[in-house]
Amino acid sequence: MSLQFVVDGLLTGSMIGLGAIGVTLTYSILRFSNFAHGDFMAWGTYATLAVVSAIGATVGKVAPIAPLSFGWPLIVALVIGMAFTALLALLLDKVLFSRLRSQGQAIIVVMASFGASMALRSLLEFTFTSRPTYFSRAIQIAMPVGFGIRITPDQIALLLLTAVLVLGVHLLMTRTQTGRSMQALSQNAALARIVGIDVASVVRVTWVIGGALACVAGVMIGILVQIRPFMGFDMLLPMFAAAILGGIGSIPGAVLGGLIIGLAEAGAVQLIGAEWRAAVSFILLMAVLFVRPIGLFGVRER
Amino acid sequence: MDLLGYGAFFLTTALIFSLVTLGLNLQWGLTGLFNVGLAGFVAIGAYTSALLTTPDDAARLGGFGLPILVGWAGAMVVGGIAAALTGMATLRLKSDYLAITTFGVAVVVQLVALNAQKLTGGPFGIGFIPRPFGSLAETPLLFNLSNLAVVSVVTLIAYLALEHLSRSPWGRVLKALREDERAAISLGKSARFYRVQAFAVGGAIMALAGALQAHFTGFIAPDNYLPILTFQVWVMLIVGGSGSNLGAVIGSILVWAIWAGSGTLTSILFPPEQQARAAALQIAAIGVMLCVILLIRPNGLFGDRPRRSWLGKRAKVATAKSISPS
Numbered sequence: 001m002s003l004q005f006v007v008d009g010l011l012t013g014s015m016i017g018l019g020a021i022g023v024t025l026t027y028s029i030l031r032f033s034n035f036a037h038g039d040f041m042a043w044g045t046y047a048t049l050a051v052v053s054a055i056g057a058t059v060g061k062v063a064p065i066a067p068l069s070f071g072w073p074l075i076v077a078l079v080i081g082m083a084f085t086a087l088l089a090l091l092l093d094k095v096l097f098s099r100l101r102s103q104g105q106a107i108i109v110v111m112a113s114f115g116a117s118m119a120l121r122s123l124l125e126f127t128f129t130s131r132p133t134y135f136s137r138a139i140q141i142a143m144p145v146g147f148g149i150r151i152t153p154d155q156i157a158l159l160l161l162t163a164v165l166v167l168g169v170h171l172l173m174t175r176t177q178t179g180r181s182m183q184a185l186s187q188n189a190a191l192a193r194i195v196g197i198d199v200a201s202v203v204r205v206t207w208v209i210g211g212a213l214a215c216v217a218g219v220m221i222g223i224l225v226q227i228r229p230f231m232g233f234d235m236l237l238p239m240f241a242a243a244i245l246g247g248i249g250s251i252p253g254a255v256l257g258g259l260i261i262g263l264a265e266a267g268a269v270q271l272i273g274a275e276w277r278a279a280v281s282f283i284l285l286m287a288v289l290f291v292r293p294i295g296l297f298g299v300r301e302r
Numbered sequence: 303m304d305l306l307g308y309g310a311f312f313l314t315t316a317l318i319f320s321l322v323t324l325g326l327n328l329q330w331g332l333t334g335l336f337n338v339g340l341a342g343f344v345a346i347g348a349y350t351s352a353l354l355t356t357p358d359d360a361a362r363l364g365g366f367g368l369p370i371l372v373g374w375a376g377a378m379v380v381g382g383i384a385a386a387l388t389g390m391a392t393l394r395l396k397s398d399y400l401a402i403t404t405f406g407v408a409v410v411v412q413l414v415a416l417n418a419q420k421l422t423g424g425p426f427g428i429g430f431i432p433r434p435f436g437s438l439a440e441t442p443l444l445f446n447l448s449n450l451a452v453v454s455v456v457t458l459i460a461y462l463a464l465e466h467l468s469r470s471p472w473g474r475v476l477k478a479l480r481e482d483e484r485a486a487i488s489l490g491k492s493a494r495f496y497r498v499q500a501f502a503v504g505g506a507i508m509a510l511a512g513a514l515q516a517h518f519t520g521f522i523a524p525d526n527y528l529p530i531l532t533f534q535v536w537v538m539l540i541v542g543g544s545g546s547n548l549g550a551v552i553g554s555i556l557v558w559a560i561w562a563g564s565g566t567l568t569s570i571l572f573p574p575e576q577q578a579r580a581a582a583l584q585i586a587a588i589g590v591m592l593c594v595i596l597l598i599r600p601n602g603l604f605g606d607r608p609r610r611s612w613l614g615k616r617a618k619v620a621t622a623k624s625i626s627p628s
Contacts, residue, residue: 027398032398033398033401033402035338035405096593096597099597100596100597103600106397106398107334107336107397107398107401108596108600110336110398110401111336111536111540111592111596112592112593112596112597114338114533114536115533115536115537115589115590115592115593115596116589116593117589118529118530118533118585118586118588118589118592119585119586119587119588119589119590119593120586120589122582122583122584122585122586122589123582123583123586125578125579125582126579126582126583126586129578129579130578130582233529236405237402237405237406237409240402240405240406241402241406244399244402275413275416275417276413276417278409278410278413279409279410279413281406282406282407282409282410285402285403285406286391286403286406289391289392289395289399289403290391293394293395293399
């Protein structure tokens with residue numbers, strides 16, 4: 001079997017990992033599994049696409065940056081899309097999740113997120129139809145890099161972007177006051193309140209990080225695969241599996257879990273066939289739940 | 303006459319939904335187990351029964367040509383086992399893990415239905431599923447009415463059995479676990495054991511509903527068991543009020559009426575090329591409806607779930623009232 005699956009796996013893993021960071025943060029800080037997270041991805045991607053087309057319509061055609069398939073409009077649009085997705089997450093929290101959270105039944109919030117996910121996805125289908133679209137239809141030539149592996153400039157750029165973002169979030173979580181507040185809240189919410197941590201602002205930061213990263217993951221899928229209303233929903237199971245595999249609440253764990261699942265999926269595609277790809281995350285998820293339910297870097301609930 | 307026939311057809315579908323909702327009510331309403339993959343269990347039942355009862359087919363495994371009742375029993379057994387396994391894997395963990403796992407079960411069942419051609423017929427599904435009273439198909443009205451009778455009887459039996467179960471000591475343990483796990487455990491009840499049982503019985507009922515539907519339409523395909531089915535049933539349970547079996551049945555009929563009615567309305571109002579978009583809007587509207595009900599009336603029409611946190615006192619009074627007459 002060719003080693004190409006390593007590159008494919010790392011790329012899929014980056015998308016899953018970036019999404020799983022949001023899932024794991026929501027779970028550990030707000031204490032519910034957010035089934036609408038995949039749809040944040042899709043909304044962010046469509047928002048980015050809309051901004052790209054708007055820029056294209058006002059400035060005219062922009063040449064892509066040297067070897068990449070996209071130019072500065074996509075980069076600008078991505079930043080706007082990230083802000084949009086973060087706002088969307090904040091809005092949904094304000095009108096729905098925060099009200100249900102204050103009623104104290106965690107699982108009701110999960111169900112509401114399931115309903116919200118259905119509504120968000122169907123709205124996308126209504127606005128943009130279910131036909132797939134693309135950021136660019138140009139075909140990139142993959143460069144051979146040895147060991148039978150080929151990689152395109154886009155793929156290298158996106159892998160680097162993922163590394164930078166993950167490092168950034170990790171530093172934010174471990175080196176800043178905000179990050180330490182987030183960790184405190186996830187470890188012991190009552191104590192965190194007693195020492196005067198502003199819970200509302202921590203919750204806001206959680207949604208902003210989760211939403212913005214979901215948008216980046218979605219745009220990655222958009223650049224490398226395609227854009228569909230269901231793109232986020234299909235990522236949901238791999239993202240949950242990655243978050244649990246890495247250990248709930250752990251950022252490095254979520255990313256590592258994503259990479260493991262991405263590599264396993266890419267390997268399975270080569271060995272068994274692409275149609276069984278989605279089963280890989282389920283099998284890994286079940287294995288983790290049976291063998292080590294707290295995940296790789298998880299801490300036992302106290 | 304046409305109207306009567308359509309009424310029977312509508313009610314048959316609604317009652318099959320009721321059966322799924324009753325299964326979900328046992329899992330969620332009574333026991334507090336969150337199942338977002340119920341479409342998977344319905345599909346398991348439908349495919350099991352179809353495999354057992356269809357005539358022999360060279361293109362895939364089986365067709366064993368067994369009687370329909372054997373198919374239904376088989377569906378319940380396989381559905382129950384699948385649910386029990388899911389429960390055993392996750393019920394010692396936090397409730398969210400069960401939700402994620404059931405979600406995964408539905409994804410995997412969908413994959414198997416689509417890709418395991420030898421077992422499930424792949425995307426083309428399974429046809430020629432024997433229908434009870436198939437000989438009456440010449441006269442649609444009689445056929446529809448006899449189907450309705452069969453489905454009504456099955457639903458009624460399930461309803462009475464579940465009512466009995468929820469009042470039995472077994473049902474009281476489940477309620478106790480839902481309301482205060484620690485107190486129930488301190489009385490020597492194994493939380494995990496009871497929950498796995500409830501989850502398995504609920505899964506078996508869902509599978510039976512899937513089998514009924516398969517034999518009612520005579521044809522099944524993977525598209526029948528998409529996440530939208532899970533979503534519909536959840537809305538039915540929440541509208542009816544989780545915890546109440548009567549609410550589950552009435553909620554199902556009501557929501558199916560809204561669903562079918564708005565479907566008919568969009569097909570009249572929108573030109574054919576806009577149908578898919580209109581259908582998407584319909585789903586979005588129902589999704590919003592679910593969220594609104596959760597926000598303003600989380601107990602649904604007939605719900606019995608006391609809300610403890612911010613209605614502490616009132617909930618206690620309500621519980622006291624509900625205990626005293628019985």
